Amino acid sequence: MKSQFLPALRLTLVMMVLCCGIYPALVWAAAQLAPGHGEGVQVHKNGRLVGFANVGQRFDKPEYFSSRPSAASYHADGSSGSNKGPSNPDYLKEVQARLDTFLVHNPGVKRADVPAELITASGSGLDPDLSPQGAAVQIPRVAKARGLAPAQVRALVQQHTELVLFGPDKVNVLALNLALDALR
Amino acid sequence: MNKELLGIGVIFLTTVLLAVPLGRYLATIYRGDKSWSDFLLPFERLLYRLGGVRPEREMTWQQHLLALLAINIVWFGWAMLVLCTQGSLPLNPDHNPSMTPDQAFNTAISFLVNCNLQHYSGESGATYFSQVFCLMFLQFVTAATGMAACVVVFNALREGAGEKLGNYYVYFVRSITRVLLPLSLIVALVVAFQGTPMTWLAKAPVITVQGDSTFVSRGPAAAMIGIKQIGTNGGGYYGVNSAHPLENPTFLTNAVENGAIVLIPIAMALAFGYYLRRPRLGWMVFGVMTAGYLLLQVPTVYLEMHGNPAITHLGVDQSLGSLEGKEMRLGAPASALWAIQTTVTSNGSVNAMHDSLTPLSGMNTLLGMMTNAFYGGVGVGFLNFFVFIIVAVFISGLMVGRTPEFLGKKIEAREMKIAILIALLHPLLILTGTALAAHLYTGNPTAYAGWLANPGYHGFSEMLYEYTSSAANNGSGFEGLGDNTPWWNISTGVVLLLARYLPIIGPVAIAGILARKKYVPESAGTLRTDTGTFGIMVFFVIWIIAALAFFPALALGPLAEHFTLY
Structure with a gap:
């Protein structure tokens, strides 16, 4: 032995x-x-640490582009998906409720224009990105809440859209919202 | 969308193209032939001397297994010690607590057997010390354990093999110094430069733009991500593994991490041919594996890109596919690619939540683990496949009325008994475990209400997945399962142990027995094993033994769920 x-x-x-x-x-x-x-790549605003470039955070005020729904409530000392199965009735009710809420807060937007990412939770609960369509559909609301011309906001979204070789195009929500704040 | 399809094609093809030279390289270093990496020889000699092993000592197959088991017992003791006391050990800036004994048992076993089932979340359940000195350590050495066992089989099958089958420690050390360490380093550097943390600082307090106060977990993540992808370990640094934006920050890191999953398993299949100087045999193995893999991969990509029909009913835009549990920087096709590659190998890292996959995609991930031989784990994937080769040789020998032979050695009753026992062990463990858990749950649904996050068929799938993942030493999960309870910690721990060591002992024993037999030169009457016909035979043996055994269970879970949705 x-x-x-x-x-x-x-x-x-x-x-x-x-x-x-x-x-x-x-x-x-x-x-x-x-x-x-x-x-970790830190992001500062007026010299104060407001987040990490790759880590999503909660945005739900009308003047900001909203992040995706999160099962971790965007607490980045944890991480979690919803782990809901595709046929779970409670889950489907929750998704329906998110859609209804979104339509109320974004009057004038048609159902068919709401991308699924805005009513489904991400894998990590910390998804920092939206698809270009996920940002575009929120432009009228954000522009109105800020008293900006929609064209100006659209230009900003375009500027923050990252085209990825072989991968999906994406918009970093934190960077976009900070750029919005910097307009004023 | 087509851009993303092209993307996953590029990831897979690049990996195969890299695996071919890697397969040749593996054969070279394990045979001990001249290689460019021989500059490491003096360093390896130093490791042998400090480790007190004699590299020139040749071992029999039994001595190989003894060496393997002894060193595994040492690692188990170390892991239990660290996990039960991590709260009071150094390198714990977040002040995370020690694990409970049942959770430590599950975690220690699970990392010991290269499974990395995680009933804890890295952010709050482990410390920097245990991540590096316990979990990451085991990720290196258990991957090397599987590779070394596989090389013993290679060695035993070569022409003129006898009692002596090389030195276990040499195979083990070389696997680390010449394969795992350099490849992990490359992956770790890519992710570190794309934004993954590699720091000893504590989690960072942040007040967000909207004024929420929160923390961002950090730590020595990049180093661990390298080996967890390369060594088919899969145990992530963060709770949600490579879905986490710090663990897998960009599409580039995703491509590299994903390629790393299947790189060594494919290379090992090809190395089998190169090692025996019968490259066609390696390509036969690769062909069968790839056919099985694509059969699972293609429909999964299709289903994930087409989204969840229940959400389509809401009338929203689902053109980007099913996105519950997925990340926007990765997208549905790349998530589907990863889901299947991580389950056909025994990796088990995830970049999307498998619990939220559409039902048949979930079934395909299950089937990947149930067959467990389409690429498989580093080393052990080939060992599983080897068992099926033996069965296929025997059956086809009987069919054409010839003595079953493989590589000039007769396959007889003893080898067949071992092979069939190993092949049937896998369904036995999975189905027994699931049956017991389902029995407990239905007997008292209120007492076990915390187990299942989803009702009905999907709830059954969650339990089936947990035992399948344990028996396949995979480590991914339908994470809606509330699995940090004594029942799940202990029962899956037992399954993990049996499902790791028996499928290593069996094939090594078969190969060891074959090595001692008289060599029968090939003649016109020999059944050729490096042909497409034989490949098809192996393919069907795998499907009949491995996949059909599970059909009733799949019908109760994912298939039933599919037909309620579509």
């Missing part, structure tokens, strides 16, 4: 130095050169 366990124990210690000491140290050192220095 000793002949098996002694090398097992020693080799475990040696591999731990390699995999848990040297390897993370290398990644950490390289990350110092990365955007955000490995601490």
